[in-house]
Amino acid sequence: MRKTARYSTLAAAGLLALSSLTACANDVANTASSKGDGKGTKVKIMVGGLDKVIYLPAMLAQRLGYFDAEGLDVELLSEPAGVQAETALVSGQVQGAVGFYDHTLDLQTKDKAVESVVQFSHAPGEVEIVSSKAEGDIKSLKDFKGKKLGITSLGSSTDFLTKYLAVKNGVKVSDFTPVAVGAGPTFIAALQQGAIDGGMTTDPTVATILDKKAGKVLLDMRTPEGSQEALGGPYPSSSLYMQTDWVNSHKDTVQKLATAFVKTLKWMSTHSSTQIADKMPADYSQGNKLLYAAAIESTLPMFTKDGVMPKDGPETVEKVLKAFNPNIKNAKVDLSKTFTTEFVEKAAG
Secondary structure (H helix, E strand, C coil): CCHHHHHHHHHHHHHHHHHHHHHHHHHHHHHHCCCCCCCCEEEEEEECCCCCHHHHHHHHHHHCCHHHHCCEEEEEEECCCHHHHHHHHHCCCCCEEEEECHHHHHHHCCCCCEEEEEECECCCCEEEEEECCCCCCCCCHHHHCCCEEEECCCCCHHHHHHHHHHHHCCCCHHHCEEEECCCCHHHHHHHHHCCCCEEEECCCHHHHHHHHCCEEEEEEECCHHHHHHHHCCCCCCEEEEEEHHHHHHCHHHHHHHHHHHHHHHHHHHCCCHHHHHHHCCHHHHCCCHHHHHHHHHHHHHHECCCCCCCCCHHHHHHHHHHCCCHHHHCCCCCHHHCECCHHHHHHHC
16 A cells, blocks of 8 residues: 555544544533433434534424423434434434435335435535635536545435535546545544545534635535535435334324424524524534524525425435435335425424
8 A cells, every 4th residue: 555545544544533532522412411301202313413503403492492392302312424323213223313315215225214204404504615725726526536525424415415516527436535524623624634625514614614714615505596506406405304114103203393393493484593593502602602603694594494395305316316326326216205294284284
């Protein structure tokens, strides 16, 4: 192995270790502060990063007291990447997962019946960042060739989207190197130290990078317009998804969860980013509440107001995954089984 390749591997391994340690520390803190009142029906939900703005409705519902109001004792757990939340769900460790809707399609091809029951968003909420050191070499997505691009983890939604954007812009998946660097401090460190040339991440990481002048935005998918331009349509991303068998056998509990989340989305649509930031745990702002509120402000356009799956959204996701994912490209996916609007429609009514 060449020295540079070996050092790159070691650097990546070090970052992964750091990411895991940070995640564990975050999990302890988040779990301790995200338990319900101990009354009502117990439900465990794994979130692919509790402090990520794209998954904000999970903690906000807890902080607003909407779970308690529905007679639920919800325990929110945190993993640094959505694919790990998916694993926790299918292994039966938790009853629900808050992560990207695209996992429901991927899992169907693996004979796992999972469905989105509340759709938080109609855009990815993701941003492609280029490091200040590499911005001269990466002017567009066509310049991904030969570059090291940060993602949260292999098999994650950032991995899926990065591969799609590369292929769409004439770059083969084998022409660039995806590097798993997590989010938050580990992503920023990788960017600053040159372990990655750019990468895909979300707020509040994006806001911090721009504030530190460590990188600039190459592609912004935090709005429906950004999603349309980059992906050709609405892209339902963050959602509450659950195993279909569990949904069908616990409809009353699922309805209560849906009602709490729909109330949360409506509350978000009628309050400012500062008011939302005020409701969140103090440590989420990392000592800079103005920056945290700005991060929420930038991401708010991605959220739905009613939890309903956006029209043509599943088709956009399928198109994206088929572009590079052989499991889905060669399989017939029944999109009608990857989501349900039964519970959110009843909640709205």
